[in-house]
Amino acid sequence: MARPHQQEGAVLEAQRDKVAPPPLYTVWLLNDDFTPMDFVVHVLRKFFSMNQEQATQIMLKVHLEGRGVCGTYPRDVAATKVEQVSSFARENQHPLACIMEGN
DSSP: OOOTTOOTTOOOOOOOOOOOOOOEEEEEEEOOSSSOHHHHHHHHHHHHOOOHHHHHHHHHHHHHHSEEEEEEEEHHHHHHHHHHHHHHHHHTTOOOEEEEEEO
């Protein structure tokens, strides 16, 4: 016997809402005239999990072009990385700037 509001032989399918992926933000390091290059490489390895070669390439891009991309992340992750890098730079008395921009 069918329950009310059901038809015999009817198949119910779950409806799935399509959830858009979260907006992404690019994290950048900015060049300055005081932060040592080896410190920038250390930051890239420590906070962005880059190997030595990747970190060196990004450091050179920052040095030559004024800024370099560290990665692209959801907003909360990007904001956390910016804060970690900024705090670490201040603790080590370097003016290294790290920012995030929406894509």
